[in-house]
Amino acid sequence: MAHRVTLIPGDGTGPELTEATRRVLEATGVDFDWDVQHAGSDVMDQYGGNPLPDHVLDAIRESGVAIKGPITTPIGGGFRSVNVALRRGLDLYAQVRPCKTYQGVRSRYEGVDLVIVREATEDLYAGIEYEVGSDEARELTHWIRSHDGQLREDAGISIKPISVEGTQRILQFAFDYARRYGRRKVTSVHKANIMKFTDGLWLRTAREVAAQNSDIEFDDRIADNMCMQLVQHPEDYDVLVLPNLYGDIVSDLAAGLIGGLGVAPGANFGNRVAVFEPTHGSAPKYAGMNKANPMAQMLSGMLMLHHIGEHDAGVRLERAIAGLIREGKSVTHDLNPRRDDPTAVGTSDVADAVIAKLQA
Ligand code: NAD
Numbered sequence: 593m594a595h596r597v598t599l600i601p602g603d604g605t606g607p608e609l610t611e612a613t614r615r616v617l618e619a620t621g622v623d624f625d626w627d628v629q630h631a632g633s634d635v636m637d638q639y640g641g642n643p644l645p646d647h648v649l650d651a652i653r654e655s656g657v658a659i660k661g662p663i664t665t666p667i668g669g670g671f672r673s674v675n676v677a678l679r680r681g682l683d684l685y686a687q688v689r690p691c692k693t694y695q696g697v698r699s700r701y702e703g704v705d706l707v708i709v710r711e712a713t714e715d716l717y718a719g720i721e722y723e724v725g726s727d728e729a730r731e732l733t734h735w736i737r738s739h740d741g742q743l744r745e746d747a748g749i750s751i752k753p754i755s756v757e758g759t760q761r762i763l764q765f766a767f768d769y770a771r772r773y774g775r776r777k778v779t780s781v782h783k784a785n786i787m788k789f790t791d792g793l794w795l796r797t798a799r800e801v802a803a804q805n806s807d808i809e810f811d812d813r814i815a816d817n818m819c820m821q822l823v824q825h826p827e828d829y830d831v832l833v834l835p836n837l838y839g840d841i842v843s844d845l846a847a848g849l850i851g852g853l854g855v856a857p858g859a860n861f862g863n864r865v866a867v868f869e870p871t872h873g874s875a876p877k878y879a880g881m882n883k884a885n886p887m888a889q890m891l892s893g894m895l896m897l898h899h900i901g902e903h904d905a906g907v908r909l910e911r912a913i914a915g916l917i918r919e920g921k922s923v924t925h926d927l928n929p930r931r932d933d934p935t936a937v938g939t940s941d942v943a944d945a946v947i948a949k950l951q952a
Contacts, residue, residue: 594623595900598651598658603632604874605884605939606661612886612943613659613893616912619947620905622897627651631674632663644674649681658867659896661889662874676719678867679712684860685758686765687712689843689871690895696918697851698929704826704849709769710839711762712860715790717836720751754790754835756797763801765861766833770808773898777809777830778802781818781838794835819845847871854926855917857891859899866899868892882938885924887913890946912949916942 599614601607617624629648636643643663652658665673678684687710693699722729724746733743743749766778780802784795795812802810813821815838822829822842826849834842847856853872860867870888878884890913897906916922922945925936937945 594625595657595902596625596627596655597896597900598627598629598648598655600629600631600648600658600660600663602661602663602874603634604662604664604876604879606632606663606874608880608882608939609870609884609886609889610659610661612939613889615943616890616909616946616950617893617897619950620897620902620909622902622905627655629658631678633666644677644681649678652682652865652867656865657896657900658865659893660867660869662870662872664874664876675869676717679860682860682862682865682867683713684862684865684867685711685713686762686769686861687839687843687858688769688861688895689846689856689858691843691846691850691856693850694855694914694917696920697855697927699849699851701826701849704846706822706826706829706846706849707769707773707775707831708839708843708846709762709766709831709833710843711758711833711835712839713836714753714755714758715836716750716752717840718751718753720753722749724748752787752790754794756793759794759797760801763798763833764805766831767801767805767808770831771805775808775831777811778805779818779829779832780810780812781815781832781834781842782812783815783838785814791835798833815842818842822846822849843871852926853888854885854924855887855891857888857895859892859895866896868896868899882940883924884939885926886939886942887917887924887927890943908950909946912946915949916945921945 601610629651631644631648639645663674689708691706693702693704729749736743770778780798782791782795784791847853856871858869858871870892872888875884894906894909922937925931928936
């Protein structure tokens with residue numbers, strides 16, 4: 593039976609990248625029933641200024657699985673990030689970013705194989721913010737001062753909520769993911785030494801969840817030390833589970849260890865839905881130019897194949913992409929030693945080369 597999957601092309605380079613990915617996914621021999629849905633700046637005028645119409649969310653809820661191209665968030669004004677709205681609307685609380693070095697990729701490291709699991713609904717990203725000079729900021733400042741907190745009058749305020757329930761579910765997700773994919777260790781990252789009531793709660797809860805999952809090794813690291821450890825000994829780590837902000841920063845650090853955004857896939861999980869998308873954004877300067885690297889989008893498709901139980905196709909697709917990276921011939925400019933290398937190929941050529949490898 594064909595797998596029904598919602599396909600959101602996105603904007604910027606998104607449509608080219610998702611088209612290349614759709615072609616390679618079909619070339620694995622797996623049957624798909626694509627439900628194409630549009631979101632982003634290009635469609636908002638059609639839907640009364642809403643870049644994420646409700647029917648797109650409903651479509652993902654119904655299929656349970658989506659693959660999505662990047663979507664631009666204009667800086668200042670415009671609409672709030674569609675990506676954040678999508679995560680909120682579907683309660684996609686777990687963001688997973690596997691970071692693996694493929695042979696031949698330009699990186700200072702070899703043998704990196706990490707999975708970053710980022711909590712995606714709480715922490716300083718919860719959107720609870722009060723602008724400097726606003727009545728709310730003044731009121732809150734007054735309240736905090738009357739409770740012995742030191743705060744300047746001219747401070748903007750962002751609130752950092754971390755809950756027991758939110759921490760339990762992301763930790764349990766990390767252990768389940770580790771178990772499902774045969775990983776050996778989960779490391780919880782925090783700054784419990786400084787923020788006792790948020791990160792301290794996180795660490796305490798993490799240890800409780802770990803005690804219920806004792807078949808998998810568990811340890812923890814303070815976030816700053818974690819960054820240094822990753823740069824010095826990335827091979828010592830396996831699955832990292834982090835609150836929202838540290839997760840965002842450390843996943844870019846990890847993408848840097850493995851050769852950059854062009855090869856960094858990602859996925860967002862809720863209880864009943866999963867949305868697969870690369871770590872990178874819409875790279876608008878390459879839009880419509882057939883230049884952007886589709887491998888991160890394709891590798892997100894590979895994660896999707898595993899998620900829907902098509903493990904053999906997932907392994908074959910990853911092997912085909914790894915083969916191209918190793919040979920270094922049919923790759924886009926970003927994977928070449930020189931950005932202006934005349935041998936660099938285009939987005940659709942990479943898809944052709946992956947398909948040829950799959951069929952070889
Ligand atoms: P970006 O990831 O689009 O680009 C960062 C750099 O990496 C640029 O130099 C870009 O050209 C390059 N790059 C990115 N993807 C590439 C690819 N596939 N091949 C070759 N080079 C690639 O980040 P940005 O410029 O900060 O963001 C652009 C827009 O994307 C913003 O509006 C941002 O909000 C949005 N964004 C969306 C998502 C998402 O949809 N999930 C994620 C991040 C950023």
